[in-house]
Amino acid sequence: MAEAEQTLRGLYALRESPADPHLGEDDWLALASGEGPASHRERAIDHVVRCASCARVYRGLTELEEGAREFDKRAPQVLGPAPLDALGTTRWVWWGGLAAAATLVWAIAQPRPALAPAPQPNGSELRGPEQTRPVLLEPLGAVVRWPERLHWEPVAQVRGYRVTILDGEGNELWASPLLAETAIAWPAQVPARAGRVYWQVTAYPQGATDADGVASVLASFDYQR
Amino acid sequence: MSSPHADAGPLSGRETRFEGMVRQYGRLISTVVARVGGQATSLFREDIEQQVLIELWRQVDREQKIDHPSSYLYRAAVRETVRVLKRELSREAAAPSAEGPGGGESPFQSLAVKEQAAAVEACVAALPVDRQRAVRAHLAGVDVREVMRMHGWPYQKARNLIARGMAELRAALHDRGIHG
Numbered sequence: 001m002a003e004a005e006q007t008l009r010g011l012y013a014l015r016e017s018p019a020d021p022h023l024g025e026d027d028w029l030a031l032a033s034g035e036g037p038a039s040h041r042e043r044a045i046d047h048v049v050r051c052a053s054c055a056r057v058y059r060g061l062t063e064l065e066e067g068a069r070e071f072d073k074r075a076p077q078v079l080g081p082a083p084l085d086a087l088g089t090t091r092w093v094w095w096g097g098l099a100a101a102a103t104l105v106w107a108i109a110q111p112r113p114a115l116a117p118a119p120q121p122n123g124s125e126l127r128g129p130e131q132t133r134p135v136l137l138e139p140l141g142a143v144v145r146w147p148e149r150l151h152w153e154p155v156a157q158v159r160g161y162r163v164t165i166l167d168g169e170g171n172e173l174w175a176s177p178l179l180a181e182t183a184i185a186w187p188a189q190v191p192a193r194a195g196r197v198y199w200q201v202t203a204y205p206q207g208a209t210d211a212d213g214v215a216s217v218l219a220s221f222d223y224q225r
Numbered sequence: 226m227s228s229p230h231a232d233a234g235p236l237s238g239r240e241t242r243f244e245g246m247v248r249q250y251g252r253l254i255s256t257v258v259a260r261v262g263g264q265a266t267s268l269f270r271e272d273i274e275q276q277v278l279i280e281l282w283r284q285v286d287r288e289q290k291i292d293h294p295s296s297y298l299y300r301a302a303v304r305e306t307v308r309v310l311k312r313e314l315s316r317e318a319a320a321p322s323a324e325g326p327g328g329g330e331s332p333f334q335s336l337a338v339k340e341q342a343a344a345v346e347a348c349v350a351a352l353p354v355d356r357q358r359a360v361r362a363h364l365a366g367v368d369v370r371e372v373m374r375m376h377g378w379p380y381q382k383a384r385n386l387i388a389r390g391m392a393e394l395r396a397a398l399h400d401r402g403i404h405g
Contacts, residue, residue: 012364025307032303037245045375049361053314060261060310067253072246074295079374108244
């Protein structure tokens with residue numbers, strides 16, 4: 001991150017708080033539950049990005065949502081990062097844009113609690129038509145222990161899966177051979193590192209070529225030593 | 226403290242799961258508050274967890290019948306997270322800083338920084354609405370994927386608005402003699 005951008009963000013953080021009132025408990029509840037009219041949500045978001053203290057509460061609720069999904073699959077998914085497959089591009093074109101996306105993602109000036117996308121398919125309005133793609137189970141979100149394995153839900157009628165692990169810049173760190181199982185021990189070739197790590201599973205349907213693999217969303221986890 | 230739906234008999238599987246989920250939310254909320262609330266808050270994490278658990282059970286006690294425990298608990302957890310975070314952030318704001326708000330700056334430096342911050346705000350406020358939204362989110366430390374979710378924008382739109390908005394902001398600040 002350029003020093004100039006850090007300065008700019010520092011100055012932005014120092015400006016006076018907005019005149020409009022902070023969000024109330026019901027506003028937060030509506031925002032975190034995806035309820036209420038779009039105009040209310042828009043107004044709330046507009047306040048959040050102008051108000052340092054509400055931005056922190058928003059961050060807290062984002063982490064709550066992500067953390068809740070680890071033990072409650074019905075927890076909503078309305079805050080936090082959009083799934084990366086919502087980029088509106090095809091799988092192959094998407095890889096080309098990953099570096100740019102990662103650059104922006106990584107271009108956050110201030111160290112802040114790591115976000116946990118946990119982007120499992122959930123019928124979000126940002127998604128395209130639902131496909132039979134692997135649903136990633138773990139590791140997702142903030143983790144305090146370096147994962148011992150990668151685990152995903154099975155997809156019917158596939159001949160195997162391939163797992164790819166990437167760093168925060170979108171560089172491939174490791175790719176598995178074709179796997180029959182829906183879990184694999186964490187590869188020793190990728191040692192523990194603090195920060196965000198991305199991973200993705202591609203399922204290869206029976207009778208199809210490798211070009212017809214169906215990729216999961218690109219999930220990530222944040223490891224803090 | 227026990228579930229209001231547990232009565233005196235042994236807990237059913239459903240009730241045990243419910244209680245387990247309350248405990249999980251208690252731990253999660255205290256973790257979130259400790260992370261977002263900063264270093265001072267993290268020192269009181271166990272106290273916060275205890276308070277959160279008590280308050281979650283209080284909220285549960287007030288309900289006669291809970292039809293959708295998962296959804297109910299999530300909403301209770303959101304309310305409690307907001308309450309505790311607001312309380313901790315107010316406490317942090319009220320606590321005296323070792324170096325003061327300017328971090329040891331002279332009054333002149335402090336004034337200059339304030340003026341620059343006001344200029345940044347004025348330049349951001351002058352951006353077209355969507356660029357302004359994108360730039361505010363970006364400057365607040367929100368990443369592009371969160372911006373997509375916040376505003377329902379596709380990736381390219383979010384990315385372009387941030388990039389163009391930041392370029393426009395830098396140009397406006399440059400005109401004011403601020404090079405950022």
